[in-house]
Amino acid sequence: MAQLDPRLLGLIETLVQKRLDWLAFELVEAIQAGRAKEEPETALAAARVSIRSDAQPKAQGEPQTVIAIVQPIEGDAQIEWAATYVAERLDAALAQLGWSMDGLDAIIDSDRPLGGHDAKADTDLDARQSGILLVDDVGTRKSGRDDVVVARASVPSLRTGLAVWSAQARGQVSS
Numbered sequence: 001m002a003q004l005d006p007r008l009l010g011l012i013e014t015l016v017q018k019r020l021d022w023l024a025f026e027l028v029e030a031i032q033a034g035r036a037k038e039e040p041e042t043a044l045a046a047a048r049v050s051i052r053s054d055a056q057p058k059a060q061g062e063p064q065t066v067i068a069i070v071q072p073i074e075g076d077a078q079i080e081w082a083a084t085y086v087a088e089r090l091d092a093a094l095a096q097l098g099w100s101m102d103g104l105d106a107i108i109d110s111d112r113p114l115g116g117h118d119a120k121a122d123t124d125l126d127a128r129q130s131g132i133l134l135v136d137d138v139g140t141r142k143s144g145r146d147d148v149v150v151a152r153a154s155v156p157s158l159r160t161g162l163a164v165w166s167a168q169a170r171g172q173v174s175s
Contacts, residue, residue, distance in 0.1 A: 001072070037069040083166040098152070
């Protein structure tokens with residue numbers, strides 16, 4: 001288990017302040033878990049060939065327990081990995097939110113095809129559109145399709161900001 005680099009605390013605190021504590025928890029857990037070593041490309045290629053040929057796997061020797069080899073994420077690599085992880089995870093979460101809204105819109109307007117936009121319905125001012133309302137002990141948050149579009153458009157700026165933060169945290173750029 002890798003020890004959390006103290007330079008990450010600012011990023012984690014920012015995530016929590018922005019009510020992205022779920023992402024802060026994911027980030028800490030993923031760093032502590034480390035990176036699982038991937039199978040060699042030759043082993044993956046052999047597995048693909050075996051599956052495509054519908055061949056039965058041949059047992060070789062006694063069954064063995066496979067232990068995943070985990071590489072800890074440490075030092076500057078931890079900072080770089082965290083910056084990339086946060087940007088990719090937020091982008092994926094926003095994409096999923098958009099797809100969920102597509103599904104909700106299809107339920108609301110059964111004439112609209114799932115995963116697409118009906119030009120007539122999109123221009124109709126009376127067209128109903130889904131939204132998400134979250135009420136918790138901190139307050140109420142409401143998000144609609146426009147919010148998701150704006151947030152997704154901001155992801156490149158987020159990536160740039162995280163890259164600058166990463167470089168500064170690693171001492172490659174002065175503040």
